[in-house]
Amino acid sequence: MRRFFKSTSFKIFVLVIAALFMGTVVAAISRGNSSPLTSAAGTIFGPVQRLSSFVSKSLSSFSINFKSSAVLSEEVSSLKDEIEKYQQDLVGYEQAKQQLALYEEFLELKKGHEDYEFVSSSIIGRDATDLFCSFTLNKGSSNDVSVNDPVLYGKYLVGVVSSVSATQCKVSSVLNPQVSASAYEVRSRESGFVETTAELSEQGLLRLPGLLRTTAISPGGIVCTSGTGGIYPRDLIIGTVREVISGSQGISSYAVIEPGVDFKQLQDVFILVDFIGQSSAEDDG
Amino acid sequence: MLGIKKENKNIYLRRLILGVTVLVTAMIQNTAGLFPDIFGARALLLIPAVISIAMFEREISGMFFGLFAGALWDMCSYTSWSYNAILLTIFAFTCGALIKNIMRNNLVCALLLCGTSTLIYCLLSWLIAYVFNGYSTALKVLFEHYIPSAVFTMIFLPIYYFFVRYISKKFR
Numbered sequence: 001m002r003r004f005f006k007s008t009s010f011k012i013f014v015l016v017i018a019a020l021f022m023g024t025v026v027a028a029i030s031r032g033n034s035s036p037l038t039s040a041a042g043t044i045f046g047p048v049q050r051l052s053s054f055v056s057k058s059l060s061s062f063s064i065n066f067k068s069s070a071v072l073s074e075e076v077s078s079l080k081d082e083i084e085k086y087q088q089d090l091v092g093y094e095q096a097k098q099q100l101a102l103y104e105e106f107l108e109l110k111k112g113h114e115d116y117e118f119v120s121s122s123i124i125g126r127d128a129t130d131l132f133c134s135f136t137l138n139k140g141s142s143n144d145v146s147v148n149d150p151v152l153y154g155k156y157l158v159g160v161v162s163s164v165s166a167t168q169c170k171v172s173s174v175l176n177p178q179v180s181a182s183a184y185e186v187r188s189r190e191s192g193f194v195e196t197t198a199e200l201s202e203q204g205l206l207r208l209p210g211l212l213r214t215t216a217i218s219p220g221g222i223v224c225t226s227g228t229g230g231i232y233p234r235d236l237i238i239g240t241v242r243e244v245i246s247g248s249q250g251i252s253s254y255a256v257i258e259p260g261v262d263f264k265q266l267q268d269v270f271i272l273v274d275f276i277g278q279s280s281a282e283d284d285g
Numbered sequence: 286m287l288g289i290k291k292e293n294k295n296i297y298l299r300r301l302i303l304g305v306t307v308l309v310t311a312m313i314q315n316t317a318g319l320f321p322d323i324f325g326a327r328a329l330l331l332i333p334a335v336i337s338i339a340m341f342e343r344e345i346s347g348m349f350f351g352l353f354a355g356a357l358w359d360m361c362s363y364t365s366w367s368y369n370a371i372l373l374t375i376f377a378f379t380c381g382a383l384i385k386n387i388m389r390n391n392l393v394c395a396l397l398l399c400g401t402s403t404l405i406y407c408l409l410s411w412l413i414a415y416v417f418n419g420y421s422t423a424l425k426v427l428f429e430h431y432i433p434s435a436v437f438t439m440i441f442l443p444i445y446y447f448f449v450r451y452i453s454k455k456f457r
Contacts, residue, residue, distance in 0.1 A: 004382070004386065009344050009345050009378075009382070012345060012348075013344070013345075013348055013374075013378045016348065016352060016374055017371065017374060017375070020352075020367045020370055020371045020374065021371070023366075023367050024366040024367055024371075027366050027367075028366070035359070035366055035367045037356050037359070037367050037370055038356065038359045038360060038367060038370075040356070041356040041357055041359065041360050042360050045308070045311075045357060045360065046360070048308065048312060049312060049315065049316070049360060049361070051312075052312035052313075052315070052316045052319065053316050053317075055316075055319070056316045056317065056318045056319045123317065124316075124361075125315040125316060125317070125360065125361030126315065126316075126317040126361060127315070127358075127361050127362045127363045128314055128315070128327040128328070128329055128434075129327070129329065129362075129363075129407075129410050129414075129431075129434070130362075130363040130414075131414075131426065131430060132363070134363040135317075135361075136315075136360065136361045162363075168360070170361075170362075170363065172363070177418070177420065178418070197420070197421070198415070198420035198421060198422040198423075198426070199421065199422050202422060202426075264317075
């Protein structure tokens with residue numbers, strides 16, 4: 001046993017592990033919140049991850065064509081070709097329609113807020129062990145993305161950038177219990193912090209706690225960011241109130257909010273890299 | 286002289302194939318929609334891949350495959366530090382060293398090593414993500430997500446084990 005611990009291979013192993021821990025320390029003190037190894041891997045293998053993401057998207061449209069062509073006989077081969085063409089057009093149309101809806105909302109948002117600077121981005125990866133809908137985007141510090149930049153889908157708030165490397169960044173969604181946003185309900189103007197708990201996150205829900213028992217907030221109310229804190233700008237939609245629940249003591253209550261975005265279906269998002277009133281990561285310490 | 290060159294060529298070719306295997310596995314695991322979930326359980330394919338490689342490549346070479354796999358996993362991980370790189374490097378080195386010094390290289394040992402590694406990985410991830418944060422659903426998530434994911438992962442071990450064994454024999 002002593003011989004094993006004195007062997008060259010064990011010394012190399014200890015060196016590698018020490019280097020990895022050093023990288024972890026660097027990640028903790030760096031602005032990007034990303035270790036050198038992760039940044040290097042992201043820069044070198046990011047394009048492969050993007051290709052993989054593209055293949056995944058293409059496969060989902062391929063299955064539609066495959067199913068339909070199987071039911072067509074050889075006798076109608078000319079018609080089959082035509083149908084396949086129409087189906088491909090339809091898939092393209094559906095994708096373009098979704099993209100257009102996103103850009104329309106984005107344009108509307110941009111018109112109302114000239115100071116907003118966006119970067120369009122695609123989701124290239126998700127962690128298999130994470131249940132809070134975190135994801136990796138294909139834009140990084142080379143595109144001016146920095147930690148704490150809000151991530152949007154149209155007018156809806158999706159999450160916040162948690163770490164950045166040169167070519168990609170990681171996003172914590174609002175379904176992560178460690179993410180919270182100052183918010184207000186549009187009709188009643190009551191404000192607070194929107195957050196979630198592990199139980200609510202599992203159901204894809206958020207909550208606005210600390211409301212008075214006599215709160216005027218009712219189901220259907222729209223909850224938006226209030227802009228306090230400098231991380232999120234004002235008036236991004238977080239979601240709609242599903243129900244208002246009285247707390248166990250009966251003194252206060254909280255509103256359960258349904259986010260306006262289906263986090264599992266997201267493919268393209270916008271990163272808000274600059275807006276008036278934004279505080280930088282350094283300001284936040 | 287020629288014999289040595291051929292041997293080196295085989296080693297390079299073998300490691301290239303194993304490197305590509307790790308890369309493809311990482312892409313399959315990290316890309317949403319490319320590999321199915323079963324009742325919320327997700328396959329952590331990189332663990333059986335790395336363990337199988339370490340068993341045939343032994344500790345040093347296996348450790349670097351573990352480091353490579355971990356770095357690829359960290360690219361899309363919710364942790365900002367090199368959590369997966371550290372764990373997979375440790376797993377690969379330990380398994381390689383155990384096979385070299387104590388254990389035999391067969392499927393039973395592979396199942397034992399991979400099972401232990403996967404369980405340690407899942408329990409650590411659960412502790413860090415849920416228990417240390419004090420989430421009340423911790424126990425529920427352990428039995429509904431982490432343990433099923435560990436079991437689901439084990440299904441893929443024989444595939445990787447026999448594939449790596451075939452490659453190791455072919456490019457000895």
